Amino acid sequence: MATGRTHRPATRSRGIPEATVARLPLYLRALTALSERSVPTVSSEELAAAAGVNSAKLRKDFSYLGSYGTRGVGYDVEYLVYQISRELGLTQDWPVVIVGIGNLGAALAGYGGFASRGFRVAALIDADPAMTGKPVAGIPVQHSDDLEKIISEDGVSIGVIATPAGVAQQVCDRLVAAGVTSILNFAPTVLSVPDGVDVRKVDLSIELQILAFHEQRKAGEEAGAESGPEAGTETGAPTAPPAARTGGSSRKGPDGDVPAVMPA
Amino acid sequence: MATGRTHRPATRSRGIPEATVARLPLYLRALTALSERSVPTVSSEELAAAAGVNSAKLRKDFSYLGSYGTRGVGYDVEYLVYQISRELGLTQDWPVVIVGIGNLGAALAGYGGFASRGFRVAALIDADPAMTGKPVAGIPVQHSDDLEKIISEDGVSIGVIATPAGVAQQVCDRLVAAGVTSILNFAPTVLSVPDGVDVRKVDLSIELQILAFHEQRKAGEEAGAESGPEAGTETGAPTAPPAARTGGSSRKGPDGDVPAVMPA
DNA sequence: GATTGTGAAGCCCTTCACAGCA
DNA sequence: TGCTGTGAAGGGCTTCACAATC
Numbered sequence: 333m334a335t336g337r338t339h340r341p342a343t344r345s346r347g348i349p350e351a352t353v354a355r356l357p358l359y360l361r362a363l364t365a366l367s368e369r370s371v372p373t374v375s376s377e378e379l380a381a382a383a384g385v386n387s388a389k390l391r392k393d394f395s396y397l398g399s400y401g402t403r404g405v406g407y408d409v410e411y412l413v414y415q416i417s418r419e420l421g422l423t424q425d426w427p428v429v430i431v432g433i434g435n436l437g438a439a440l441a442g443y444g445g446f447a448s449r450g451f452r453v454a455a456l457i458d459a460d461p462a463m464t465g466k467p468v469a470g471i472p473v474q475h476s477d478d479l480e481k482i483i484s485e486d487g488v489s490i491g492v493i494a495t496p497a498g499v500a501q502q503v504c505d506r507l508v509a510a511g512v513t514s515i516l517n518f519a520p521t522v523l524s525v526p527d528g529v530d531v532r533k534v535d536l537s538i539e540l541q542i543l544a545f546h547e548q549r550k551a552g553e554e555a556g557a558e559s560g561p562e563a564g565t566e567t568g569a570p571t572a573p574p575a576a577r578t579g580g581s582s583r584k585g586p587d588g589d590v591p592a593v594m595p596a
Numbered sequence: 597m598a599t600g601r602t603h604r605p606a607t608r609s610r611g612i613p614e615a616t617v618a619r620l621p622l623y624l625r626a627l628t629a630l631s632e633r634s635v636p637t638v639s640s641e642e643l644a645a646a647a648g649v650n651s652a653k654l655r656k657d658f659s660y661l662g663s664y665g666t667r668g669v670g671y672d673v674e675y676l677v678y679q680i681s682r683e684l685g686l687t688q689d690w691p692v693v694i695v696g697i698g699n700l701g702a703a704l705a706g707y708g709g710f711a712s713r714g715f716r717v718a719a720l721i722d723a724d725p726a727m728t729g730k731p732v733a734g735i736p737v738q739h740s741d742d743l744e745k746i747i748s749e750d751g752v753s754i755g756v757i758a759t760p761a762g763v764a765q766q767v768c769d770r771l772v773a774a775g776v777t778s779i780l781n782f783a784p785t786v787l788s789v790p791d792g793v794d795v796r797k798v799d800l801s802i803e804l805q806i807l808a809f810h811e812q813r814k815a816g817e818e819a820g821a822e823s824g825p826e827a828g829t830e831t832g833a834p835t836a837p838p839a840a841r842t843g844g845s846s847r848k849g850p851d852g853d854v855p856a857v858m859p860a
Numbered sequence: 861g862a863t864t865g866t867g868a869a870g871c872c873c874t875t876c877a878c879a880g881c882a
Numbered sequence: 883t884g885c886t887g888t889g890a891a892g893g894g895c896t897t898c899a900c901a902a903t904c
Contacts, residue, residue, distance in 0.1 A: 384786035421812030439699035445801035514807040522648035537709035543778040548685030
């Protein structure tokens with residue numbers, strides 16, 4: 333998951349659990365598809381299947397928004413689309429700026445999923461003077477010197493950071509100082525922000541690493557047993573075993589009390 | 597968060613909680629940075645700060661891997677880097693294919709964070725014949741007709757889908773049939789896969805929608821009270837109030853029992 | 861009869877707080 | 883003395899299962 337940090341655990345906002353909020357866009361997408369096919373109503377079971385969750389969870393989620401369904405019938409598609417959109421704040425226009433127009437920033441600039449959800453790319457910003465004025469996805473890139481001016485003039489409150497990791501924090505600081513209060517961070521760094529600012533991060537390599545973990549697990553399972561994730565070779569062995577390893581007293585180690593690989 | 601689905605809740609693998617696995621890459625990055633600065637040891641407090649988590653959580657996480665620290669001292673940086681890498685399966689080489697070489701696919705192809713973590717882009721695949729042979733990020737694009745051959749020849753087990761939503765499921769099916777067992781999905785669709793295949797998704801517009809939700813909440817808080825998220829205008833009002841609304845018996849509605857906006 | 865809405869139970873994760881160890 | 887490793891407590895989310903409702 334990409335998760336923000338500053339999330340006022342107090343107040344509980346209006347009581348909608350964060351996990352539920354994170355699924356609302358999923359439901360919304362499924363409902364939009366149904367709406368386009370002019371399906372009038374949908375049951376929790378059907379909608380849950382379309383959104384890839386189970387129906388009890390979906391009903392519980394919707395119960396936080398209010399009682400929008402009809403027992404024995406299901407949910408009115410159009411009405412739910414509206415309610416969820418409103419709950420998510422998508423009935424208003426959100427100008428966003430994208431900072432860092434490299435490959436990724438350019439891809440984001442051209443991403444159709446933004447505009448269709450009420451997000452308007454208000455500006456593309458890059459530090460490279462050679463980029464200034466060049467149109468990307470139909471929008472001229474502006475120089476980062478003008479960052480503050482752009483933010484305040486357009487009333488931008490959401491910023492997307494797609495810069496190299498090295499400059500992400502300073503870009504973040506400038507965005508926040510200029511009035512941005514929500515940040516979507518693609519740079520592989522931990523950003524620190526003051527209270528009241530939300531950060532969500534998307535880290536491509538982290539997702540792959542998580543997949544690799546499970547992939548390795550699978551490979552181990554089917555192979556039966558082999559003492560460790562990569563037994564024979566000892567590739568690029570640990571550079572520095574810690575002091576503790578020599579004692580060998582009570583440590584459980586990686587494969588201590590449980591066979592590393594289940595023998596079937 | 598981007599979360600996979602098929603996750604065998606049984607067997608519990610080797611007992612490392614999913615939440616912990618998701619943080620290991622974070623720790624690894626922080627440790628790598630320390631390693632490059634030749635820092636020999638680090639305390640849970642310091643490392644936690646660098647990774648943006650709290651220290652109790654970090655210690656608990658590490659405790660699932662084994663006792664790799666030294667009381668009164670901290671953790672050996674190099675040793676931890678190795679242990680976490682091994683746990684994540686990064687000590688081996690993971691060939692990946694990227695399917696769908698549009699803006700996003702191209703950006704992914706050139707993303708440096710992959711190679712540095714042991715992920716090797718084995719092939720770029722696109723359905724457009726005009727793309728075939730064209731080098732992207734130094735790698736020639738191959739036609740999707742050859743997908744199965746590429747997967748099996750290179751022993752690819754991880755696939756990245758960056759195609760339009762409409763074809764994502766069929767691409768997914770072909771990848772799985774060809775032997776891929778982990779998929780990172782950037783297409784805004786729910787993929788269904790057989791047991792044993794892991795899917796993680798990254799959805800750019802969902803992240804923004806979650807930010808918008810909190811952003812709206814903030815705007816409401818500072819504005820005092822105003823009856824609803826966007827009061828005056830009634831922009832694009834609900835197309836179809838559901839049957840239930842007329843009865844008006846027990847429904848709580850969106851702003852029923854709690855003021856939509858806290859009055860200070 | 862069908863399907864929602866929801867208390868209650870269970871599970872997982874986080875946090876606390878301190879014993880154990882270097 | 884300082885910091886890790888971990889039992890125990892606490893909190894949030896998911897799942898169950900069924901009463902309420904159309």
